[in-house]
Amino acid sequence: MASSPTSLLEVDLHPARPPMLRAETGGDPLRWAAEHRDALRAVVLEHGAVLVRGLGLHDVAEIDAVFRRLAGTDLMTEREAFAARTTYADGLYSSSRWPPKQPMCMHHELSYALEFPGLMLFACRTAATDGGATGVADSPTVLDALPAELVERFEREGWLLARNYNDEIGATFAEAFGTEDRGAVEAYCRANAIEFDWRPDGGLRTRQRRSAVVRHPVTGRRCWFNQIAFLNEWTLDPEVREFLVEVYGSDGLPFNTCFGNGDPIGEDIVALLNETYDARTAREPWQPGDLMLVDNIRTAHSREPYSGSREVLVAMADAVHLADCAPTVEVTPR
Numbered sequence: 001m002a003s004s005p006t007s008l009l010e011v012d013l014h015p016a017r018p019p020m021l022r023a024e025t026g027g028d029p030l031r032w033a034a035e036h037r038d039a040l041r042a043v044v045l046e047h048g049a050v051l052v053r054g055l056g057l058h059d060v061a062e063i064d065a066v067f068r069r070l071a072g073t074d075l076m077t078e079r080e081a082f083a084a085r086t087t088y089a090d091g092l093y094s095s096s097r098w099p100p101k102q103p104m105c106m107h108h109e110l111s112y113a114l115e116f117p118g119l120m121l122f123a124c125r126t127a128a129t130d131g132g133a134t135g136v137a138d139s140p141t142v143l144d145a146l147p148a149e150l151v152e153r154f155e156r157e158g159w160l161l162a163r164n165y166n167d168e169i170g171a172t173f174a175e176a177f178g179t180e181d182r183g184a185v186e187a188y189c190r191a192n193a194i195e196f197d198w199r200p201d202g203g204l205r206t207r208q209r210r211s212a213v214v215r216h217p218v219t220g221r222r223c224w225f226n227q228i229a230f231l232n233e234w235t236l237d238p239e240v241r242e243f244l245v246e247v248y249g250s251d252g253l254p255f256n257t258c259f260g261n262g263d264p265i266g267e268d269i270v271a272l273l274n275e276t277y278d279a280r281t282a283r284e285p286w287q288p289g290d291l292m293l294v295d296n297i298r299t300a301h302s303r304e305p306y307s308g309s310r311e312v313l314v315a316m317a318d319a320v321h322l323a324d325c326a327p328t329v330e331v332t333p334r
Contacts, residue, residue, distance in 0.1 A: 009039045011050065017284040018136050018292065019047040023054040033066045040070065040293060044119070045218065048299035049136045051284055052291040063123045063313050064092050070121065070293065071317035078316065079178060079188070080113050082163075082231065082255060084171045088313065095122075095303065095312045102237055104303035106137050106277040107230040109296050109316060112161045112210050114192050114331065118217070118318030120294040120301065124286040129308025134292060135283040137300045143213065143224035145276050150269065151224075154212035157260030158329035159228050161210065162251075166203040169244070170254035173204040195333030207334040209260050211327035216297050217320055223297055225325075229273035231255045232265055260329060277302075286312065297325070 012020045021043075025032040032055065033040075043050045057063050067075060075091025083096035098104050110116035122134060143151065165173035174180040177188055182198070189196040195207040212226045229235055233256045236244070244253055258264050277300065294301055297320065322331065 009036060009043060011043055011047070013047070015282065017282050018049045018051045019043060020051045020053060020284065023052050025055055027056075029055040029057055029062065030065050030069060033069045037070055037072065044293045044295050048138055049292065049294045049301075052293075053287060054289070055291050056289040057123045057291055058125055058289060060088050060092075060125075060313070063125075064089050064315075066291070067092065067121045067123070067315040067317075071119065071315070073317060076117055076316040076319055077178065078110070079176070080110060081171050081176050082227075084175050085314070091315055093314045095310075095314055098303065100128075100132075100307065100310070101305050102240070103305050105230040105235050105274055106135070106281070106300040106302045107227040108139070108225050108300050111226050112208060112231075114322050115319050116322070117296045117316035118320040119316070120296050121315040121317065122292040122294070123313045124288055124290040124311070125313065126309050126311040127286040127288050127290075128306035128310040130306060131285075131304050132306030132310045133283040133285050133304045134312070135281040135302040135304060136294060137277050137280045137282070137302075139223040139225060139298055139300055140221050141280055142276055142300070143222060145280065146224065146273070150272075151213065153259065154226075154228075155328045158209050159212050159226055159260055160258045160262060160334060161208050161227070161231060161255065162253075162258070163206045163255045164199075164203060164248070164252050165206075165254075166201070193331045193333050209329065209332045209334055211322070211325075211329050213328055214297065214322070214325035217324045219298070221298070224300075225297055228257050228265065229270050229277070232257045232270045234265075234267040234270040235274065262334070286310075296320075 009021050023032055077091060083098055085096055086094035109120055173185060177185045197205045199205060214223055214225045216223055233241055233253055
């Protein structure tokens, strides 16, 4: 056992699972969260994540209140979501709708946006029968483990994200941008360096160039911060990829990534990125009532395949601007 920086919380550190502590709330998780907010935030800053067991979070309104107390500010409204969510309250969402049998590979939430959360909050109402853990991986450690020449190229060129929004797969443009008003979508894209093109069928195609490596705005540590592997075609299940290419064409996939100069990212590179994450993943199966806080820049997170019912609520806080993270490339649409 190791003490947290404030010595108010005893944090169990184990390399195979996230930093973990047990809470004794006396039946009042909101009061406990208020009393331990600063200590919890210090643990997250030091270790990148913390799993709190014993809070007994089950009621949506109570989860919302605890999230807001721990955030200390308004929760963020998600924009540019890659998959649809259910909205419970302003800033309080379900986890992304993603096929249970397919993993959500390691990623940093909204790492393709100009403004993204510094803090992710998760609460488990219903744990899966099997699987479904939210894994975490330390991004500076991942960065150090990647081949230097690959990192140097991504630092020099950045990465491109291409998206195709339609009404059949993934988030629609209305779900992603929070409006059906095309003018408002276009204004958002122009303000956020996103190239856009309306398709004849009413769909929307976008492209944006972002940095793959940033510096943490508080600690200054270099972090591998992107969704290059997760949103790449080669991370898709082979049968799903084959089906989507057959239906939509290779340029019509719901999302894909490439090098910042437009070169495709090969299957071997995507495999290397995912293997590097996998070798450094810490995981702990959810239990109903659990809370997890994740530093979204320092720590990547994933969702493992599962069976049975699973309900995990999500919120985002501590908005961070890319410009404050020493990006390595100029922000451009493409």
